Amino acid sequence: MQSVPEDQDLDYEYGTDLRPGTPRREVPILDLNDLHSADPETQAAALAELDRGFRRFGVVYVKNSGLTSEDLEDFYRVFLAFTDLPREVKEKVSGSDVWFQRGWMPPSTERSGGTAKHMEAYFAATSDADPRTQAMFPQIQAPNRWPDGWPRSDELREKQLAISRALQRVAVMLLRGVALRLGLPPFALETLAYGGPHVTQSTRHLPIPAPSGEEQAVWCEEHTDYNMLSIIPGARFFQPGEIKEFCPPPLDGGILPPAGLYHRGRPSQRHPEGEMLRGKPPEGCISAQVGQSLEVLTGGRYLATPFMIKAITGYERCSVQHFCHVRLTETLFPLPELADDAAVRTYSPPVLAGTYSTMNLVDIGLAPSTALGLEGRSDNRAHSTKNAHAVPEKWSETPCPEIAEIEVQRRGTTGTVPQLRATAKASSAAAAAR
Numbered sequence: 001m002q003s004v005p006e007d008q009d010l011d012y013e014y015g016t017d018l019r020p021g022t023p024r025r026e027v028p029i030l031d032l033n034d035l036h037s038a039d040p041e042t043q044a045a046a047l048a049e050l051d052r053g054f055r056r057f058g059v060v061y062v063k064n065s066g067l068t069s070e071d072l073e074d075f076y077r078v079f080l081a082f083t084d085l086p087r088e089v090k091e092k093v094s095g096s097d098v099w100f101q102r103g104w105m106p107p108s109t110e111r112s113g114g115t116a117k118h119m120e121a122y123f124a125a126t127s128d129a130d131p132r133t134q135a136m137f138p139q140i141q142a143p144n145r146w147p148d149g150w151p152r153s154d155e156l157r158e159k160q161l162a163i164s165r166a167l168q169r170v171a172v173m174l175l176r177g178v179a180l181r182l183g184l185p186p187f188a189l190e191t192l193a194y195g196g197p198h199v200t201q202s203t204r205h206l207p208i209p210a211p212s213g214e215e216q217a218v219w220c221e222e223h224t225d226y227n228m229l230s231i232i233p234g235a236r237f238f239q240p241g242e243i244k245e246f247c248p249p250p251l252d253g254g255i256l257p258p259a260g261l262y263h264r265g266r267p268s269q270r271h272p273e274g275e276m277l278r279g280k281p282p283e284g285c286i287s288a289q290v291g292q293s294l295e296v297l298t299g300g301r302y303l304a305t306p307f308m309i310k311a312i313t314g315y316e317r318c319s320v321q322h323f324c325h326v327r328l329t330e331t332l333f334p335l336p337e338l339a340d341d342a343a344v345r346t347y348s349p350p351v352l353a354g355t356y357s358t359m360n361l362v363d364i365g366l367a368p369s370t371a372l373g374l375e376g377r378s379d380n381r382a383h384s385t386k387n388a389h390a391v392p393e394k395w396s397e398t399p400c401p402e403i404a405e406i407e408v409q410r411r412g413t414t415g416t417v418p419q420l421r422a423t424a425k426a427s428s429a430a431a432a433a434r
């Protein structure tokens, strides 16, 4: 991975960490209004900030997102009230049949870095897909579902959808900015997102036992997201049973780093592995970070952001993540304007966004491994005529290169997409030789 010259770091030496005296490099703060200002100089400055943030950190903080802290906390309270319902009530709206892309996801279902996450969640799409898209991708593009008969169901639906739409708007505005900055046709990226399976995940991280060794416990191991952009409006902490009272991120006596979101910046000479930075947007701002799909489309101009969530005993945490995706029928490959020889070599072969999504949902434990063989169903004529001889009899028993690739990702997703692919190719070649 190309490292950033040290002198380029200097611009980011402002802000301080919670622990006094600790210098902190802070990601650029971007005013969404400036990004689309009619004044060319204001817009150019904002586009430069967006570029530096995504290039150096994989993250920008967004001001004037349209989502207030009060709206977010109001939503958290109704979401947490839902999660307090008995399990049998929540199971009625479980998303197990749609790979947990809609409705309730029970604790310890999703994995990151090969470890089950100690959390439960609720998934809702920003808007329902058209029937044709639903028929093509019945799990990933399923209609939303809401708890029937729960008195606060309408409130949950209205608030989660309002947040989802606000965050999707931010994602689209940022994609427009990226297209402008990289010299793409003005709407090139948002066109690819149109009709995509954008989904908002509300999460309750559950209390963890006290760590036994020196290692700090995590709610989420380090990984990268596979979508285009993840928009993260800011978590809240609370003590178990006290879901109406949020508190600042607990400091644990200053012994361990504060709990919460951390992201790894791009390697520099001083930090060859990339510096782990605390993700803490200033008051009134929200975070936006780069996912694998945007990395591929930009030919690696922006790299997917590795991030993790450190935990603390004695507290719970709630958060929202909005995932803005490429439309599932599009091909994931560097856009023509950015597809120089190196990008083509690095991100080949092209892959269908729907296949890439399925692979990743299998990898994080939401879709069953048999999902990777869906195109081999006996009733799928397209597959039976074109690729019949290429389909292993039992997908679950026959490793394919794609599965090898996601196995590599599961072990450690701190590498770039091309690094992961290269390692996957090597491991599948080794498997074939055995």
Ligand SMILES: [Fe+2]
Residues within 6 Å of the ligand: 223, 224, 225
């Ligand atoms: Fe993630």
